Amino acid sequence: MLLIGVLLLCACSTPNKVQRQVNKDAVLPQITQGEHQGAYRNLYRTPLGQRQYPAHCEANCYPADQALQCNTPGQDCRYTAAQQAPELTTGFGVQWLGHASFVINTPDGQQLLLDPVFGQFDWPVRWVQWFAGIIKRPYTPTISSTTLAETDAVLYSHLHYDHFSHQSIEQIGNKPTYYLPLGMADYMPKGGYHIIEQAWYSQSQQGELSIHLVPAHHFNNRRLFNDDNKALWGGWLLEHGENTLFFAGDTGYSEHFKDIQQKYGDIDICLLPIASYHHEEHADWYRYVHTTPEDALVAATELGCKVMIPWGYGNGSWQMGDISSHSPLLRLLHMQRQLNSQVPLLILNEGDSVQL
Numbered sequence: 001m002l003l004i005g006v007l008l009l010c011a012c013s014t015p016n017k018v019q020r021q022v023n024k025d026a027v028l029p030q031i032t033q034g035e036h037q038g039a040y041r042n043l044y045r046t047p048l049g050q051r052q053y054p055a056h057c058e059a060n061c062y063p064a065d066q067a068l069q070c071n072t073p074g075q076d077c078r079y080t081a082a083q084q085a086p087e088l089t090t091g092f093g094v095q096w097l098g099h100a101s102f103v104i105n106t107p108d109g110q111q112l113l114l115d116p117v118f119g120q121f122d123w124p125v126r127w128v129q130w131f132a133g134i135i136k137r138p139y140t141p142t143i144s145s146t147t148l149a150e151t152d153a154v155l156y157s158h159l160h161y162d163h164f165s166h167q168s169i170e171q172i173g174n175k176p177t178y179y180l181p182l183g184m185a186d187y188m189p190k191g192g193y194h195i196i197e198q199a200w201y202s203q204s205q206q207g208e209l210s211i212h213l214v215p216a217h218h219f220n221n222r223r224l225f226n227d228d229n230k231a232l233w234g235g236w237l238l239e240h241g242e243n244t245l246f247f248a249g250d251t252g253y254s255e256h257f258k259d260i261q262q263k264y265g266d267i268d269i270c271l272l273p274i275a276s277y278h279h280e281e282h283a284d285w286y287r288y289v290h291t292t293p294e295d296a297l298v299a300a301t302e303l304g305c306k307v308m309i310p311w312g313y314g315n316g317s318w319q320m321g322d323i324s325s326h327s328p329l330l331r332l333l334h335m336q337r338q339l340n341s342q343v344p345l346l347i348l349n350e351g352d353s354v355q356l
Helices: 002-012 125-132 145-149 166-172 256-264 283-289 293-303 327-339
Strands: 017-021 068-072 075-079 093-098 101-105 111-114 153-155 177-181 194-198 202-206 209-214 235-240 243-247 269-273 307-311 353-355
Touching: 017 202, 068 327, 093 307, 177 202, 177 209, 194 202, 194 209, 209 256, 235 256, 256 293, 269 293, 293 307, 293 327, 307 327
Parallel strands: 017 194, 111 153, 153 177, 177 194, 243 269, 269 307
Antiparallel strands: 068 075, 093 101, 093 353, 101 111, 202 209, 209 235, 235 243
């Protein structure tokens, strides 16, 4: 037992191997002087309350929908309508684990994890949440040890506790390569992890897969004090041949969606957030950094998405900034009709998989 304890202690103290990827066309939105020198900034920011949104739901935004079977209105639901996935033949497989966590199988036979958080918040926030009135996650994703062992790469979008988890990283282990925005390696646990940090519009190669970090309209912090935007944040674009998959990360609506489409062309598969935009007192701020369902529908059009898979809501969410677990999905289905959106939607329940 003593020998095992020593080996575990040595593994936990093993330094991580960190590489930085800043290609010649990369964008590095870092403050170079003044009080906030070294911090990253949101290049798409506007004064709070002055952001112009192309669409907005004014009234009756959450009508009941027969496709959504719920235990109580808008709460603890399952999508039951028949769906026909578009025939894209990209070779990408997508499994939604819940909230922002996905398993991605790539055309060249690799397995990736996007923002894997398998349990509750890391300590100490899981303690603080009780005092702050944050709802405990009622459902946590199920993933087998076999699936974890087959992971080739892990991609995290930013540091917030519902997207980045030390507990989950320790479950996954140090076999995969971890892709992070610049500065996030400082927040990884020690344990011999292989980490590649990237700037916006930088590219790494993982097998036949090109991995691009792209902008998001959000922010980054992890600690209670003094680390605001010390690390970058972003979304991830996966490219295999002419086929693409885009994971937006947490983001509000801004011009960055048009910029991404201009650089990479129309996107085959778009994984877009639709939740955490509601607040009785601070509605402007919550929407500023989180897309409403109608914002996501507009973004899907601007990105040229051939299919949109929404996330952020559901039984595996923490319902931060939501009226109920599935109110964002009700609003999405309603606004799809109101806007006459032509982007195909594919609605997954937690654990569902689809081959596209």
